[in-house]
Each structure stands twice: as C-alpha cells, then as structure tokens.
Amino acid sequence: xxxxxxxxxxxxxxxxxxxxxxxxxxxxxxxxxxxxxxxxxxxxxxxxxxxxxxxxxxxxxxxxxxxxxxxxxxxxxxxxxxxxxxxxxxxxxxxxx
Amino acid sequence: xxxxxxxxxxxxxxxxxxxxxxxxxxxxxxxxxxxxxxxxxxxxxxxxxxxxxxxxxxxxxxxxxxxxxxxxxxxxxxxxxxxxxxxxxxxxxxxxxxxxxxxxxxxxxxxxxxxxxxxxxxxxxxxxxxxxxxxxx
Numbered sequence: 001x002x003x004x005x006x007x008x009x010x011x012x013x014x015x016x017x018x019x020x021x022x023x024x025x026x027x028x029x030x031x032x033x034x035x036x037x038x039x040x041x042x043x044x045x046x047x048x049x050x051x052x053x054x055x056x057x058x059x060x061x062x063x064x065x066x067x068x069x070x071x072x073x074x075x076x077x078x079x080x081x082x083x084x085x086x087x088x089x090x091x092x093x094x095x096x097x
Numbered sequence: 098x099x100x101x102x103x104x105x106x107x108x109x110x111x112x113x114x115x116x117x118x119x120x121x122x123x124x125x126x127x128x129x130x131x132x133x134x135x136x137x138x139x140x141x142x143x144x145x146x147x148x149x150x151x152x153x154x155x156x157x158x159x160x161x162x163x164x165x166x167x168x169x170x171x172x173x174x175x176x177x178x179x180x181x182x183x184x185x186x187x188x189x190x191x192x193x194x195x196x197x198x199x200x201x202x203x204x205x206x207x208x209x210x211x212x213x214x215x216x217x218x219x220x221x222x223x224x225x226x227x228x229x230x231x232x233x234x
Contacts, residue, residue, distance in 0.1 A: 006131075007234065032130045037106055062137075063130075067228075081141035088138075089116055089147065095231035 002091035003028045008036040009044045014096040019047065024054040027087055029079075031060040033067075042069040048073045060084060117148045119226035121219065123233030125157035125177035126203060127168070131232040132161050138230065143186050150226050151189035152179065153219045158233065159192040159202055160226050162211035183210025191218055 003022055009015040015037050022028060028051060037044050038059045051057060052075055061078035064070075072078065079087075079094050120139060120201045133140040139149045154161055166176045183190045190211035192202065197213050204213055 004133075004230075017193070032134060053162050081137050084138055084141045084146065085147065088114065088118065088142070088230065089145075093228055093230050097231060097234055 001026050002008045002087050002093045003096060004093065005030050005037065005096045006032040007033040008033040009047075009097070010036060015044070016047070018094075018096045019051055022051070022055055027056045027058060027059065027091065029084065029087060031063055031084075035059045035067060035069060038052075038064075038072045038076045039069045040073055045073050048076065057082065058087070089095045100110075115147050117220035117225070118142055119150050119229045120152045121231040121233075122152055122154050122158040122161060122221075123156045123231065126162040126166070128157065129186065129234065131234070132158075133173075134231075135232040136175070136182070138165040138232075139153075139182065139188065143182075143188075147184075149186065149188045151213050151218075151222045153189055153222055154190070154192040154196070155216075155219070156193075156196050156233070159197045159200055162190050162208050163202055163206045164208050165206060170226050171218050180208040180210045183208075191222075 003026060005015050005018055007014045015061050018028065038048055048057060057076050058079050059072060059076055061080055064078055122131060126132040129198050132163050135152065136210060142149055147191050161175060161179055163176060168174055179190050181213045182188050191214045192211065
C-alpha cells in the first residue's frame with residue numbers, strides 16, 4: 001500500500017502515525033507540506049533513515065521546488081506527478097491527513 | 098507490455114494496467130494546496146491513460162465547483178479547469194449536498210459538468226473504482 005503524507009511532521013503527527021502502521025515494502029510519498037520531513041538534516045532525518053530500511057521513500061519534486069528544498073535526506077527520490085501516478089497504479093493508497 | 102522502473106524501487110512494474118481512480122477533495126481552492134494537487138494528479142493520470150471517474154467535493158472542497166469564482170487573468174482558474182476536465186474527460190465533479198447547503202451553494206451556482214449529490218455517492222465512488230485518493234487536511 002502507498003502511503004501519502006501531506007503535512008509537515010513539525011506541525012502534525014501524521015508521519016509518525018504512518019510509520020507505526022506502514023508495512024515493510026510499502027512506499028511512502030511526501031507531498032505538499034509533507035516534503036519538509038525529508039529536508040536534509042532535520043530532526044526527523046533519523047526517523048526517515050529508519051523508515052528507509054524497509055520502505056522506499058519519495059517526495060513530490062514540484063513541492064520540494066516550491067519550498068526551496070534543494071537538499072533531501074540520502075536515498076529519498078524526488079518524483080513528479082507522473083511518478084505519483086505510477087505509484088498509485090501499482091498500489092492501493094492510504095492518504096494520511 | 099511496458100516496464101516502468103520507479104526510482105529507488107527495485108521491483109519493476111510489468112504489464113502496466115490502467116486503473117479507475119476516484120478522488121476525494123476536502124479543501125477549498127486558493128486556500129489549501131489540495132485543490133491544485135488533486136487537479137495535477139488527475140491531469141497526469143488521464144495523460145497516462147488511466148480513468149479518473151469522479152472527484153467528490155466535501156467540506157470546503159465544494160467551493161471548487163462554483164461558477165462564482167473569477168480570479169485574476171494571470172492566475173489559474175480552478176473552477177474552470179475542473180469544468181473543462183469534466184467536459185473533456187468525463188470526470189464527474191460531485192459536491193456533497195450538506196456541505197454545499199451550508200455554504201450557500203445551489204445547483205444553479207455549479208460549474209458546467211458539476212453537480213450536487215449526497216454523501217452516499219462517495220461510497221459508490223469508493224466501491225466502483227480501483228483506487229480512492231484523498232486530498233485535503
């Protein structure tokens with residue numbers, strides 16, 4: 001199952017709640033303000049690194065660009081709306097709000 | 098058969114299948130990014146040959162479908178582009194009646210291609226589609 005997170009972990013518990021429920025192999029996609037989670041070297045970077053041991057982590061590149069985030073945590077892949085659609089094609093979706 | 102390699106994802110998706118997608122949009126236009134994310138996602142999905150069956154508007158989301166909005170010319174017209182998507186690609190734009198009534202939105206204020214319906218329709222959308230995506234907070 002694909003998990004999308006649209007709120008920043010600095011403002012909402014959505015990411016931490018998601019991490020508690022995510023199954024190994026489930027991709028996690030950060031969109032909108034959620035992309036602040038993967039800005040390189042923030043206080044959630046350890047949580048992102050731990051999550052990446054079992055799940056691929058993506059961030060919506062246009063939302064990174066809109067927020068001036070040019071450096072993301074290692075192995076986090078920036079994808080466009082096309083990539084978002086590909087993930088949705090391959091997985092059921094849970095939108096963490 | 099098409100193989101799509103997703104970045105950072107070891108598996109390769111073979112036999113790309115077209116999916117039917119329903120969207121739940123819960124925030125108003127120009128107020129929250131959800132209206133833009135939902136639209137851009139729907140646009141990309143349609144471009145890839147998937148079906149976007151319906152966009153269900155709930156809570157402030159119903160404001161996406163009024164014909165009253167008249168943004169500056171150099172700004173995107175969110176209501177108009179939903180209307181165009183409805184007409185060109187058969188996407189149903191459906192506003193919850195209770196949410197609409199609370200906000201003074203009636204049938205005659207709806208964009209072309211949009212209509213007002215009951216919350217039960219959201220259940221139908223969830224049942225009849227392969228995927229349901231929620232945008233909002």
